[in-house]
Amino acid sequence: MSFRAPQTRREALRTIGGGFGMLGLASSISSALAATGEPVMRSALDVRPTHFPAKAKHVIFLFMNGGISQVDTFDPKPMLTKYDGHPMPGGSFTTEAKTGNLMRSPFTFKKYGQSGIEVSEIFPKIGESIDDICVIRSVQTEVPNHEPSLFMMNTGVFQPGRPAMGAWLTYGLGTENQNLPGFVVLCPEMPNVVGPPLWNSSFLPAIYQGTYVSTKEKDPKKLIQFLKNTEMDGVTQRRQLDLVNQLNRLNMDGQADADPQLEARIQSMEIAYRMQTEAPQVFDLSKESPKTQERYGTSDFGRGCLMALRLVEKGVRTVQVYFDKGNPWDHHEDIQVHRQLANQSDQPIAALIQDLKSRGLFDETIVFMASEFGRTPVNQTSGNIKLQAGRDHNHLGFSVLLAGGGFKGGLAYGQTDDFGFRAIENKVQVHDLHATILHQLGIDHEKLTYRYSGRDFRLTDVAGRVVKDVLV
């Protein structure tokens, strides 16, 4: 970072409200400084200019971990019903383990909305919103195993050691609300398949990592580490912080130089002070009307969706909501369990889309629902299973949903083969999804780089293509 004339900055800061102790918002410092014409010292979290005008500002990433089955949800296959119990043409194949014959979906499909896109009976509410949603039916990833594919969908590489998409976004764009983390990860309990490496910042500075928050925790003050002082009242703490500021100011005057680091720390202590009141309010779902709360249902995932809405409303850049710990959607033995999980997620996802719309946030928020991969059209007959009414992992063709943020609603894009096994038309790779999401946020995915270990790294590695067809 290059040096910026500090004396002028300090004079500017002095003129505001008689000292740091009186200051509140970081933005008021910035705007006062901007008025002096001096370059404003940037915090690592400040909002940064985009490569081109952005369509969207936020991402809500709904993660159906375990692997949601495309042929039972958003990619209906009549041929699968017709040939139920027959071997799949093209011979036997293995994804993770040996598989059996074609297995029809136990669920029925229905056309919804003006677009007439067919959606499974287990997602009726999402069906009703389908004209706001773009279904991509031709996604592919590299490996049919949870860990590598979780890494791929979250960090763009199927091995450990790369920053998560949310970390890249905070690094590239900063975040609007400095009083809250820029990247929040919600789940009832710590997702334990891979776990924190899915939202870490890796070689990016640690401030860009996701902040994990348990949606089970009902006390909003416990949601962020050290958010509450248990020993001191607000007045005492304010007095205390004023003293810290006085001492810091004295200390700076005594220094042989003027150092932006010292000023920056004063600012961040002030922001921390304000976070204590702001952050708990955001996480406090009781601030929503009972009617609104009801529309999200009683599941933990529903709480997560409502929290995501409130966080985005407050300017958080990226919110990721994991369905649950473990591999909840991983139904090797009985695909009908999908119905129970859909029950817990259908209503809140639809409510989230509706509320983003009614609050004017839909256009600037990308809602992205995905799994690490999909499932086979055939049933699984081998391995550690007790019941053969389920499906194995399938990375060759699966569906994701994208809504808001300039994605075309009511569009079903791409196609898998007659049985929903392999993408055959308009194939979309995970890197393409990332590139497209970044594009909507105003980022050229080839230019969002970080120099580490002698190389410029990207979320999209050496691949990625913006899928223009799915954009408005």
Add this chain to the structure above:
Amino acid sequence: MGSSAPFLKAIGVLCCAAVANGATISPEQSEFFESRIRPLFVSKCHSCHTESKLGGLRLDTAANLLAGGKSGPVVIPGKPAESILIQRVKEKDPERRMPMGGSLSAAEIQDLEKWIALGAPWPSAAPKEIGPTLGQKEFWSFRPIQKMKPPKVADAGWVRNPIDAFILDKLESKGKKPARPATKLELIRRATFDLTGLPPTPKEIDEFVADAAPQAYAKLIDRLLASPHYGERWGRHWLDVARYGEDDVRGAVPAGYEPYENAFRYRDWVIQAFNQDMPYDLFVKAQLAADLLDRPDRQKLLPGLGLLGLGPWYFDLADAAQARANERHDRVDLVTRGFLGLTGGCARCHDHKYDPISIKDYYAIAGVFASTDYREYPLVPEAVVQDYKAQEKQVKDKEAALKEYLNAQSQELASILSFKSARYMAAAWQVLGPPKADVAAAAAAEKLDKETLERWVSYLAPQQREHAYLKEWDALLRKGGTAADAYEVAARFQNQLLSVLGEKKAVDSFNQRVLSEAKEKRGAPFAYLPNGFALYDGDTDNCFGVSVVVKSLDREKYLLWSDIAGERQVLNRGKKEPGVFVYKDEHLERFLGDEWKDYILGRKADLEAAKKALPARYPYLQIVGESSRIGNLKVHLRGSPYNLGEEVPRHFLSVLEPSDPQQFQPGSGRLELAERIAAHPLTARVMVNRIWQHHFGRGIVGTPSNFGRMGDKPSEPELLEYLAGRFIESGFSIKQLHRDIMLSSTYQLSTQLVKANIEQDPDNRLFWRANRQRLDAETIRDTLLFVAGDLDLSIGGPSRELDLKNARRSVYAKVSRFRLEPYLALFDFPDPGMTNEVRNVTNVPLQGLFFLNSPQVSQAAEHLAERLAREAGSDDTARIRLAYRLLYGREVTDRELEFGRAFLGNNTTPAAWREYGQALLSANELVFVN
């Protein structure tokens, strides 16, 4: 050397038959091409313009040259000025200039122009593979160390040692002057934090200030270097490079998460190595090949192998080949960047784009690690190990026997109960049907077990069901009927149930047979597991990695079986309960007679006794050894372990070898690799730079783990060269290096801002002043504990979590790759999953919250307040004065005293002192060192 050599040497010039423009070429032209032009293409262009085809261009054959790239032909024979090739090498804009990230010399450009003017003659000899050229081997960081003489400077009085001469010479040449020297107070604070990670005590400060002898400062440095806390601080710096972690990122199988309980032995060894000033070349060798060193002290060096032994060993249930490849990659990346400052990992999928490291070099090194396995090395006699293992087996056997017995009883009971199903259902009708009887009464009347009846009632109550077996029952409940009707339905249900249970048994025994046959065929675990951790082979249900086809019940039957004899899904509550017949533990014992109960109690007591008698596991090292499968790797084309190319012998990086690289054999090659690394001048340059970086906040080379072409050039090349030479001459003494650096005037500068220097060198690249440094995560916490009088200064031992009761130094915190301690993550602790070259310094509000609200700071404030009262008595001024001396190492000023008094008020309560203490602990002066 044969065809398996990583690079073929160019073997003379063959006869020339073709040229770029189709005319014949003379031997002179051919000679010119082979001596001047081809080497230029190979060394400067081929890293991007062969396989990689950047810009669509290949520069390896005449045809490719003429075909050109995306912007068309790059050479027009006979017309150098119009050739894009010439335009791009002459380009002024460095973004567009070729070669990328560098430039050709004027002579090289002239050669190219001359060659194009000649018609671009390209002999038709077969394309040759050429090893690293002499030019590449002469890259600044690869060269032998040059002896540097300190330059003469104008202000010779400022020069305390040769370091200063190099620094001042550069400053004087730019007309700059260094900042003023630091004060004695600043010096002792800086040096103490720097070498021990702790603040100086008031007593140490007083003694140093009072010592007017010219040698006072040198004495201080010697004292600090001799402190046992020196190793804790500088060992930790190395642990960043060593990506020290005490577990792995593991996957879905909980058994896969196995922290390395003996990891701390490596950490302690590193700390001791620094404290004892182990020569760096030995330090390097011990960490790669201690087991292979022919030295009397080999035993003592073994823990160093923890560098390799402590993983990461990746989760490999999913894809063992990939997991093994990722592990090897970790080692290649660690060793090349950590020791050599070269990004060798970049050559995993293709030749390095910028540095002369080929994909074959990568697999030559990776082969060394493929021939190295994880080993546990007990630190007790073999007899103790055997005893422990025998005892451990006893416990496990007893546990298994008890479990088996209880299971058998449980199944027996289920079988008995299954024949009573109809009776229980009839009783349930009494409760759920019109009689609306009480469960206890119904059970008593029918002489049935009350708990079992409760379960039946709960199961038979109207609810959403996933199978149709109870349709009749549910209908009857809905529309009503007699007890006789109910019994009829129940009897039919019992028949169906018994048939399903029988079918399940048959399926299970069939599957058991299939699985055990498959396991027999498979023999050893399905993949070779050098890590010894990931053996998923115990459970009879599991047969991972084997594609056997097993049978199962139909879905409906299975669900019925599960409800009754497995787990019952309670759909509307989204949870699971044991099946209706499933009784375990104390629920089961209720059904058993006294003799059976006594028997179970006896076995349980026996198991408990055996567990108690089992001692803690013996200490051992988690290191590596030679594999039983030593061998070469094949090149993984595009980095895929499933797409193999030619085999590469194990050897060192070609560019760092004086001539053709020698094959490592017959062992893994770790010893040969270690010796070459330890002896190469690059290793010394890299380490000297790391030491400098930690003293000054920035290295002479700004990219400490990348001394290749894409790394920074040294800002003071002569100084780096001098220090590296001195380091080697001193027998690789790190402590001597500290002494040299810290006794220089350069180190002893203040942070003073010199206006005249700021304009041209705002980032202080010329080291004209000291950089103010923020304390790192460990030092912040240690300082809080230290000034409060709480810090436990004992050295070494197992790691602990950082809770409030833990008063040990932070270097002894648990370091998890799976879930990093939140405190450490908050203050920029690096990702322990990969080698780290420099810590980020961030400043975020969440860190502010730590100072405002964390129990850690609050506790420190409280203990500080108590300490002030204890040591300074009741006088407020004395207490404040002591606080300043403890925390900031200086006297309090009048203004500060005033502020303090105003804050504390007239009635100074313990609470007020605690709040005041917390303010002082939160101030900038505590976390920044001048």
